[in-house]
Amino acid sequence: MRARIRKNTRFVITLFSAVLLLLLLVMASASAAEGPAVMIANYTVEPKVLMPGDTGTITITIENMDTQSSETKIETSQDLLTKTTTASTISAEIDCIRLSSGTRDIEWRSEGSKRSEYYNVGALGPGKSMTIPIPIKAASYAHDGTYTLEVYIEVDNGKNVRHPVHVKIDSSSVEILEKDIPSEISLSESKQIAIVVANNRPNSVRGVDVCVKSEGKGLEFTPERIFVGDLEAYGKKEVNFTLQTQTFKESLMGNREFSFEVAYKNGDNVHHNELKSSVLVKSIADVRLILVNAPEFVFEGDIARIDFDVANGMVKDIKAVSVVPAIEGLRILPSEYFIGDMEVGDVFSASFDVYTRDLGIGDTTIPFTVVFKDVDTDKQYEMQGYEVHVEVRKPQQSELPNQMLFGTLLVILVLVVLAVWVRVKRKRKVE
Numbered sequence: 343m344r345a346r347i348r349k350n351t352r353f354v355i356t357l358f359s360a361v362l363l364l365l366l367l368v369m370a371s372a373s374a375a376e377g378p379a380v381m382i383a384n385y386t387v388e389p390k391v392l393m394p395g396d397t398g399t400i401t402i403t404i405e406n407m408d409t410q411s412s413e414t415k416i417e418t419s420q421d422l423l424t425k426t427t428t429a430s431t432i433s434a435e436i437d438c439i440r441l442s443s444g445t446r447d448i449e450w451r452s453e454g455s456k457r458s459e460y461y462n463v464g465a466l467g468p469g470k471s472m473t474i475p476i477p478i479k480a481a482s483y484a485h486d487g488t489y490t491l492e493v494y495i496e497v498d499n500g501k502n503v504r505h506p507v508h509v510k511i512d513s514s515s516v517e518i519l520e521k522d523i524p525s526e527i528s529l530s531e532s533k534q535i536a537i538v539v540a541n542n543r544p545n546s547v548r549g550v551d552v553c554v555k556s557e558g559k560g561l562e563f564t565p566e567r568i569f570v571g572d573l574e575a576y577g578k579k580e581v582n583f584t585l586q587t588q589t590f591k592e593s594l595m596g597n598r599e600f601s602f603e604v605a606y607k608n609g610d611n612v613h614h615n616e617l618k619s620s621v622l623v624k625s626i627a628d629v630r631l632i633l634v635n636a637p638e639f640v641f642e643g644d645i646a647r648i649d650f651d652v653a654n655g656m657v658k659d660i661k662a663v664s665v666v667p668a669i670e671g672l673r674i675l676p677s678e679y680f681i682g683d684m685e686v687g688d689v690f691s692a693s694f695d696v697y698t699r700d701l702g703i704g705d706t707t708i709p710f711t712v713v714f715k716d717v718d719t720d721k722q723y724e725m726q727g728y729e730v731h732v733e734v735r736k737p738q739q740s741e742l743p744n745q746m747l748f749g750t751l752l753v754i755l756v757l758v759v760l761a762v763w764v765r766v767k768r769k770r771k772v773e
Contacts (some may be wrong), residue, residue: 378434379407380497382505383471389609390545391510395482396611397451400441400507402493405471406434433465435498441476443491447484448509451477484511514542516550516573516606518617521580526622529595529725531656532586532716535563537617539581539604541573548572549607552581556600560623562586563600564719573606584719587623595623629684629712630655631665631727634691639733642703646696646732652712654684660714665692665727668709673697684714701734708732 383405392398440459441450450458466472476493488510495503522536541547550570554563564584573579599620606613635649654660663681667674679692696708712727 378432378466378468378497378500380434380436380466380495380500380503381405381407382493382495382503385493385505385507387507387509389611391512391543391608392448392478392480392484393515393608393611393613394480394484394511394513396608397477397479398509398609400476400478400491400493400509401473402439402476402505402507403471403473404436404466404495406466406468408432408434408468432499433467434500435465436463436495437461437498438494438496439463439474439476440494440496441478441491442494443489445489447481447511448478448489448491449481451479478509480509480511486512510544512544514544515613515615516541516543516547516604517615518552518602518604520617520619523619524585524621526624527585527587528624528656529587529628531658532584532719532721535583535585537581537583537602538578539570539573540578541576541606543608544575545608546572546574546577547606547608549605549612550579551605552602553605554583554600554602556598560587561598561600561621562721585621586716586719586721597622628655629653629660629663629714629725631710631712633728633730636730637732639735640698641737642701642734643699643737646698648694648696648708648730650692650694650710650728651689652681652684652692653689654686657686659683659685659717661717662722663690663712663714666711666713667694668711672700672708674708696732698732698734701732703734703736706732706734 381404382402384403386401388399388401389396438459438461443449452458460474463474464472488508491507491509493503493505493507495505497503517540519538519540521538522534524533524535527533537552539550539552541550548571550573551567552570553567556563562585564586568581568583570579570581597620599618601616601618603614603616630653632651632653633648634651635647637646640646650665652663652665654663661683663684665679665681667677674697675695679694681690681692684690694710707729708731709729710727711724713722713724715722
């Protein structure tokens with residue numbers, strides 16, 4: 343009876359040991375199968391908000407959360423069960439990283455290949471992390487909104503990871519707004535232009551640059567380009583240009599078109615926007631050269647005196663004013679009549695002596711120009727002032743000898759005739 347009890351007891355112990363061993367093996371197997379715990383600790387999107395057609399980057403931070411992993415060994419005998427646990431480090435073997443999306447509005451950006459995932463990324467030690475950039479591209483037809491994508495990480499010796507990421511698309515742009523653009527300008531004026539560069543986007547942009555372009559010649563802008571730099575979300579910046587005419591030709595008058603262009607970067611993507619405008623160029627006010635006196639004609643070799651009045655008809659003062667004869671090969675004194683500064687409404691005189699010995703007989707046109715500088719910009723202007731017509735004639739002295747000779751001969755002839763007549767008459771009386 344006792345032998346049967348011992349046998350039954352031994353059987354029960356053996357059975358219990360077998361069941362316990364099986365349970366431990368299952369638990370150990372499950373622990374080994376679970377492996378390292380990998381997760382996405384953080385992610386960023388650059389630029390923060392894409393525009394349709396933009397490229398960008400999702401940068402994910404992958405971390406192995408395990409600081410160490412344990413390995414269990416179980417040894418058994420007929421009556422004894424021994425369990426041994428040892429601690430060791432196990433790296434996470436990352437096999438693949440891919441990006442999935444339910445729409446084609448945002449996709450993995452392929453450059454030179456069709457690849458849309460990373461293979462054999464490498465091992466990540468316990469407690470370690472790594473950053474992985476995922477290139478993306480927004481379709482040019484993408485609509486504004488927030489898109490949810492999924493990053494999938496396949497781990498060879500652990501659990502796979504799925505993590506959602508959010509990417510925003512906004513088609514708002516950086517615009518140029520008109521603040522103060524003159525509607526008209528005279529041929530001798532300079533005016534200020536003020537425009538506003540406005541970032542309508544929910545994220546900052548960088549490299550903002552504004553330039554001005556004129557269609558055709560005649561208009562001059564100072565400066566031609568202004569670098570603004572970074573512009574924060576919904577930020578504004580006022581920029582100023584000076585507009586002036588380059589010449590005083592009447593062909594410049596009329597409506598002249600010009601445009602402002604802004605270039606900026608959203609991330610690494612360059613975008614442009616434009617504002618078109620125009621100005622009416624008129625001969626509203628200028629510096630006038632008024633002829634006061636000029637001879638109708640002069641004899642060859644004489645000096646012709648020409649007198650002018652110089653009037654400042656502009657709405658501002660000018661400086662370094664002078665009148666210059668615009669002809670070569672002719673002696674005119676002075677060669678330049680310098681006046682200097684002129685206030686609004688001032689009138690000054692300018693006189694020239696033209697030496698005609700270098701001129702041929704007949705009409706000669708002598709043009710005079712007015713040169714001055716803008717007091718604000720120091721730009722020099724030259725405008726057509728006046729054309730004086732001078733007629734050169736032969737001197738009267740050249741006709742006098744012939745007239746005197748003819749008169750003398752006539753007198754002699756009359757005296758000879760008279761003497762002959764007197765002699766003939768006396769002779770008749772004597773007979």
